[in-house]
Amino acid sequence: MSLPNPAELIRQMASDLQAHLARRNITEPRYIGIRTGGVWVAQALLEALGQQDAALGTLDVSFYRDDFSQNGLHPQVRPSELPFEIEGQHLVLVDDVLMSGRTIRAALNELFDYGRPASVTLVCLLDLDAGELPIRPNVVGATLSLAAHERVKLLGPAPLALERQDLATVSAL
Amino acid sequence: MTPIDAKRPLQLNDQGQLRHFLSLDGLPRELLTEILDTADSFLEVGARAVKKVPLLRGKTVCNVFFENSTRTRTTFELAAQRLSADVITLNVSTSSTSKGETLFDTLRNLEAMAADMFVVRHADSGAAHFIAEHVCPEVAIINGGDGRHAHPTQGMLDMLTIRRHKGSFENLSVAIVGDILHSRVARSNMLALKTLGCPDIRVIGPKTLLPVGIEQYGVKVYTDLEQGLKDVDVVIMLRLQRERMQGGLLPSEGEFYRLFGLTTARLAGAKPDAIVMHPGPINRGVEIESAVADGAHSVILNQVTYGIAVRMAVLSMAMSGQTAQRQFEQENAQ
Numbered sequence: 387m388s389l390p391n392p393a394e395l396i397r398q399m400a401s402d403l404q405a406h407l408a409r410r411n412i413t414e415p416r417y418i419g420i421r422t423g424g425v426w427v428a429q430a431l432l433e434a435l436g437q438q439d440a441a442l443g444t445l446d447v448s449f450y451r452d453d454f455s456q457n458g459l460h461p462q463v464r465p466s467e468l469p470f471e472i473e474g475q476h477l478v479l480v481d482d483v484l485m486s487g488r489t490i491r492a493a494l495n496e497l498f499d500y501g502r503p504a505s506v507t508l509v510c511l512l513d514l515d516a517g518e519l520p521i522r523p524n525v526v527g528a529t530l531s532l533a534a535h536e537r538v539k540l541l542g543p544a545p546l547a548l549e550r551q552d553l554a555t556v557s558a559l
Numbered sequence: 560m561t562p563i564d565a566k567r568p569l570q571l572n573d574q575g576q577l578r579h580f581l582s583l584d585g586l587p588r589e590l591l592t593e594i595l596d597t598a599d600s601f602l603e604v605g606a607r608a609v610k611k612v613p614l615l616r617g618k619t620v621c622n623v624f625f626e627n628s629t630r631t632r633t634t635f636e637l638a639a640q641r642l643s644a645d646v647i648t649l650n651v652s653t654s655s656t657s658k659g660e661t662l663f664d665t666l667r668n669l670e671a672m673a674a675d676m677f678v679v680r681h682a683d684s685g686a687a688h689f690i691a692e693h694v695c696p697e698v699a700i701i702n703g704g705d706g707r708h709a710h711p712t713q714g715m716l717d718m719l720t721i722r723r724h725k726g727s728f729e730n731l732s733v734a735i736v737g738d739i740l741h742s743r744v745a746r747s748n749m750l751a752l753k754t755l756g757c758p759d760i761r762v763i764g765p766k767t768l769l770p771v772g773i774e775q776y777g778v779k780v781y782t783d784l785e786q787g788l789k790d791v792d793v794v795i796m797l798r799l800q801r802e803r804m805q806g807g808l809l810p811s812e813g814e815f816y817r818l819f820g821l822t823t824a825r826l827a828g829a830k831p832d833a834i835v836m837h838p839g840p841i842n843r844g845v846e847i848e849s850a851v852a853d854g855a856h857s858v859i860l861n862q863v864t865y866g867i868a869v870r871m872a873v874l875s876m877a878m879s880g881q882t883a884q885r886q887f888e889q890e891n892a893q
Contacts, residue, residue, distance in 0.1 A: 446600065448600075449600070449601075449604065449612035449613070449614050450612060450613060450614075454614055454879065454882075455882055456882070456886070457883075458576070458878075458879030458880065458882055458883050459597070459614070459875050459876060459879040461593055462596075463596070463597055463600045464596070464599075464600055465599060465600045465602070465603035466600075466603060467603075495613070496612075499607060499608075499609040499611070499612075500607060500608065500609070501608065
């Protein structure tokens, strides 16, 4: 099975997102990417929407992960930067690959420490359908089913490309 | 007790991550940079409406202060609380030891309360090291200042202050001024500056307050303040440690101020954008003029804010390193 081209997925996602926001009557959403892949996808998405100048927040969820007691602190943690209010805003949260849902859980916890958003729309490039938590994207590029030993990694920022990884051969995941 | 300075193996786990934080001696540049980078991220947390992250939820941090301190103790407490840890602070100088309990027994009792981390401040050099080596190797030990030896979190918060105001260390001239002899802050700062690549480190003070052999740190020694301050980017003032002074090291405080007090006129010899730092508490009119302490060059209060972020970084990294070490040992045992 070959992996899809991110550029094509993002074009489709942009129009799906516009439809989704129109249905919900959301006119001025705030865009937030989860570091690092989610930021790249969010930038590409804003470009596809013709809004490349819109403010883009970036979230580093390292301090909110639930695997600290197993894996410790990520050594390359960077500050989250949200150049707008969260309180009462409609948010579009963008990530690259949705697998267990734990990153999104951590991201939601972090966002709520900044304020109480009016809504959060989840956009993901890929959904690997592992569903360890009840978290589903509102807008998704593609859904893939992988074997247990496989992972997909987004390479970027330009051009974006997807790469299949085998846990049996890649230890640094 | 003589401090042993080759502490690197004890402080790091088998993967080279921090598991205790006892001294900056022997720690590699990459690790110091990682502490500063992590602290930068925690600074952002401190600027939020909700200044708390769930990283150390369920962990217990025990501040054991055998020596009085307000700033260090409260910023360690705040740091642990902002990481969601449970925190208790013991001023041991006023409790068990006065009833005759030994350091060893006090700590074994705290260990039995299932503390995951001790922040230790002690008047004896090497106390934190002793505890990490002999008392509770499973508990992460953070040195909150030991005697004249080291104050590594102060050293790192000073480095964060310099990096945030000056960008990097590569082209800087940094002067450390005053009572170098009694200062663990000076020692930690010299080590950190050296490791981070600062090319021009100067120490300035009266001969009686300069330790013998200080040149081994790779610093230039000045006994004249005006000469030493010429064109520096950073001035780190030290507090005159009257409580540690024995014998006639100084004629008088007035004499010290006349020769080594940082005044507006003397600061004019430094670079126009120089910053003035001080670990606090400041003695106005003893080592620093009020106009300088409160002036535009002063970043003394920023240091306090940065101190919380640095302590959050060190607490979480040491906890993380201890956890990783236990996992590593478990996997190896299997």
